[in-house]
Structures are given as C-alpha cells and as structure tokens.
Amino acid sequence: MFEAFWNFLNRVSDSDGVYVGERRRELALSNKSYVTEYHPCVRVKPVARWEWRRSKGEFAVDFSSEANPHVNISGMSGFGKSTLCKRLIKEIRESLHLPVSIFDVHSEYVDFTRQFGGEVHSPKESSINMWELDGVSPAERISENAAMLKRILKLGDIQAYSLMTCAERAYEKRGIRQNEKDSWAEEPPAMRDVYDCIAESMGGKGSSRQSYAGLSKRLYPLLMSNVFSAKTTLPFRRILEGLNDFSMAELGSSEAQALFIETFLRKLYSYMLSQKLADGIRLFVVIDEAHRVCISEGEELSLPGRLVSEGRKYGVGIITSNQMAKNLDRAIIANSAVTFAFYQREPQECEYMASLIAGGTDNERREVVRSKIRNLRQFECIALTSVAREPLLVEVMPLWRET
Numbered sequence: 001m002f003e004a005f006w007n008f009l010n011r012v013s014d015s016d017g018v019y020v021g022e023r024r025r026e027l028a029l030s031n032k033s034y035v036t037e038y039h040p041c042v043r044v045k046p047v048a049r050w051e052w053r054r055s056k057g058e059f060a061v062d063f064s065s066e067a068n069p070h071v072n073i074s075g076m077s078g079f080g081k082s083t084l085c086k087r088l089i090k091e092i093r094e095s096l097h098l099p100v101s102i103f104d105v106h107s108e109y110v111d112f113t114r115q116f117g118g119e120v121h122s123p124k125e126s127s128i129n130m131w132e133l134d135g136v137s138p139a140e141r142i143s144e145n146a147a148m149l150k151r152i153l154k155l156g157d158i159q160a161y162s163l164m165t166c167a168e169r170a171y172e173k174r175g176i177r178q179n180e181k182d183s184w185a186e187e188p189p190a191m192r193d194v195y196d197c198i199a200e201s202m203g204g205k206g207s208s209r210q211s212y213a214g215l216s217k218r219l220y221p222l223l224m225s226n227v228f229s230a231k232t233t234l235p236f237r238r239i240l241e242g243l244n245d246f247s248m249a250e251l252g253s254s255e256a257q258a259l260f261i262e263t264f265l266r267k268l269y270s271y272m273l274s275q276k277l278a279d280g281i282r283l284f285v286v287i288d289e290a291h292r293v294c295i296s297e298g299e300e301l302s303l304p305g306r307l308v309s310e311g312r313k314y315g316v317g318i319i320t321s322n323q324m325a326k327n328l329d330r331a332i333i334a335n336s337a338v339t340f341a342f343y344q345r346e347p348q349e350c351e352y353m354a355s356l357i358a359g360g361t362d363n364e365r366r367e368v369v370r371s372k373i374r375n376l377r378q379f380e381c382i383a384l385t386s387v388a389r390e391p392l393l394v395e396v397m398p399l400w401r402e403t
C-alpha cells in the first residue's frame with residue numbers, strides 16, 4: 001500500500017518521462033568465478049558473461065533526451081503491442097500535454113479515444129484531397145502524387161506516365177495551368193476527376209488502351225468511399241490540439257489506408273509550416289499495424305519512413321507497431337530512437353530483433369538477447385533507447401489494470 005503511494009508520488013514528480021511500466025531486468029556483464037581446471041589443483045577464474053540481472057523501478061521514456069522522438073514496437077500478435085501504444089498515448093497526453101493522432105487500421109482505438117476525451121474521425125464524415133496544391137506548382141503536385149500512387153498501388157512505369165497525363169488534363173479542365181500562376185488558386189480536381197480523365201482515355205486503341213484500363217482498375221477502389229473525392233475537411237488546427245483517432249477500417253484496403261496516412265502527413269506538415277509550428281515536437285502520430293500501411297519500394301521509402309529518417313526535423317514523433325519488423329520499412333526500424341521488442345517466435349525475425357537490440361558483433365550477447373525474446377511473457381518486452389546504456393526488460397502496465 002505504502003509502496004504504491006510512493007510510486008504514485010514519484011510518477012507525479014517525474015513529469016519529463018513518459019511512463020511505460022516496471023523495470024524487471026537489465027542486460028549486464030557479470031564477472032562470476034568458475035572452476036577452469038581440476039588438475040593438478042583446482043583453479044578458479046573469473047569469466048565475463050552476459051546475463052539479465054534483476055532491476056527495479058519505473059521505466060519511462062524521456063523524449064527530450066532521446067536522439068529523435070520515434071518509437072518502434074515489434075512482436076507477435078496478442079503479446080501487448082496495442083496495450084503499450086495505449087499506455088504511451090495516455091502518458092504523452094497527461095505528462096507531455098502533446099496532441100496525438102492515431103491511424104487506427106482496425107478501428108480498435110475508438111472506445112479508448114472517447115474514454116480519454118478525444119475525437120473519432122470516420123472516412124464517411126471526413127475527406128482528404130491529395131490533388132490540392134498546398135503551396136506547390138501543379139507539375140510538382142502531379143509528379144509527387146504519381147510517385148506516391150506508383151509506389152503504393154504498385155503501378156508500372158507506363159501506368160504512372162498515363163496517370164500523370166490524365167492528372168494534367170484534370171487540372172486543365174479546372175482551368176489550372178502550370179505556366180499561368182494566377183490559375184493555381186482555382187478549385188483543384190479530386191480523385192474522381194482524375195479517374196474520369198482516365199476513363200475518357202480508355203476509348204483509345206491498342207496498348208495505350210490496355211494501360212489506361214489497368215490504371216483505372218487499380219484506382220477504382222479509391223472511389224468506393226468519398227474520402228479521396230472531395231475537398232479536405234480535416235480540421236488540422238484541432239488535430240494539433242488534442243487526441244484524434246482516424247478510424248480507417250471502413251477504407252477497406254491497406255493501399256487506401258496508406259494513401260490516407262501519407263496525404264494526411266504531407267498536408268499536416270504544410271499546415272505546420274504555414275503556421276510556423278515546426279520547431280520542437282508538436283504532435284505524436286501512432287501507426288498501429290504499420291507493416292500494412294507503410295509501403296516502401298526498393299530505395300523509395302514510405303512517407304512515415306522518410307519522417308522517421310529525418311529525426312526531429314518535422315516536429316512529429318512517429319510511434320509504429322508491427323508484428324514483424326522485417327515486413328516494415330527498414331528505415332523505420334533502424335532510425336527509431338526507442339525500440340520495444342515483444343515475444344517473437346519466427347526464427348528470422350527473432351534473429352533480426354536480437355541483432356538490433358544486442359548491437360555489435362558479440363555473439364554471446366546476441367544469443368542472450370535472442371533467448372530472452374523467445375521467453376518473454378505477455379506484456380513483457382525488451383526496451384532499447386538511445387540514452388540507456390543497456391537494454392532493459394520491462395513489464396508494460398496495461399491501462400485496464402489501473403481501474
């Protein structure tokens with residue numbers, strides 16, 4: 001009873017850190033003595049070994065000391081990734097008083113968001129238009145969107161080129177021309193307008209007809225809901241103030257969800273620049289099930305991947321969670337200052353996480369970490385930060401155990 005009260009007092013005074021859970025063990029080099037020879041006499045020698053030494057106290061992440069404000073959480077299904085995300089969101093709101101936006105792929109944060117006084121946005125009610133210029137020229141917007149759609153929808157080179165010509169036509173139909181700067185203020189086209197231009201081009205002959213038909217088939221699912229076919233209605237000012245959940249299950253495909261997230265982040269950043277809000281951390285973004293929606297291709301990173309690689313520059317901290325790190329942008333895993341690894345069974349994945357956490361070339365150290373990852377219990381994880389000397393075994397405190 002007294003201990004619980006003391007812990008509570010400590011937490012109230014420790015306002016810099018974002019509380020995660022309780023420290024249970026720490027990776028440490030022990031110098032135990034072992035018998036190394038029996039003959040002619042017993043000889044005892046100290047041998048250095050890596051071990052998980054008992055550790056006590058609270059574990060909190062101090063984002064002001066970390067190399068960047070990005071967090072990656074990996075682990076097998078059901079071991080506590082979303083539980084940790086919810087803990088981090090609550091603590092970021094309460095200790096750092098920063099806004100948090102959740103990209104909710106399975107719409108599983110709806111009740112949680114409402115419980116903490118946040119706002120839930122559904123694609124039925126909000127829309128986002130990726131073709132709005134937001135301060136760049138039509139040519140720049142077309143080439144940026146074509147590259148994004150090519151990467152996410154896995155379009156071929158010819159399809160991407162056809163998309164660019166149709167998008168140019170869609171702008172022209174709205175009276176917007178690259179070399180007439182005054183025309184850039186006109187109402188921009190939306191996804192439906194670009195799609196209609198593609199449909200018009202399908203009347204041609206031969207291989208170009210096939211390319212347009214293929215393109216229209218790839219873009220068609222984006223028209224299922226109106227989310228991409230109307231003016232942007234997302235209230236960025238409010239998003240930069242509180243807790244917001246973008247419940248995206250209704251969007252259906254991972255591609256549509258990825259396009260929503262990337263367009264949102266890009267627009268948010270231009271809004272922050274226009275409001276001169278880009279220094280310091282202004283917002284945390286949570287992407288649960290990130291392996292579904294952070295879609296990179298070869299050297300080309302997803303936008304969340306690019307933001308994570310750029311460190312603190314954008315003023316947005318990105319928290320990603322995924323079942324398998326190897327299915328996610330390597331840039332996200334490699335550049336997140338804070339990593340949490342939950343239980344993992346898949347051998348390659350286990351090996352990868354062990355190497356990431358152990359670092360260096362010490363095989364024994366890696367083996368000790370690897371075997372711990374295979375023995376973690378539900379809600380236990382290995383935490384590695386850019387400021388801590390060694391990895392820690394932390395037990396995450398689920399929110400429901402508090403009530």
Ligand SMILES: Nc1ncnc2c1ncn2[C@@H]1O[C@H](COP(=O)(O)OP(=O)(O)OP(=O)(O)O)[C@@H](O)[C@H]1O
Binds near residue numbers: 078080081082083400
């Ligand atoms: N409110 C609650 N009360 C009791 N148990 C809960 C509650 N919410 C979640 N759990 C349990 O916590 C466990 C971990 O759930 P969590 O959603 O954090 O896993 P996860 O790692 O995110 O899995 P996935 O990859 O499938 O999303 C589950 O077994 C779930 O049943």
Ligand SMILES: [Mg+2]
Binds near residue numbers: 081082083288
């Ligand atoms: Mg989950």
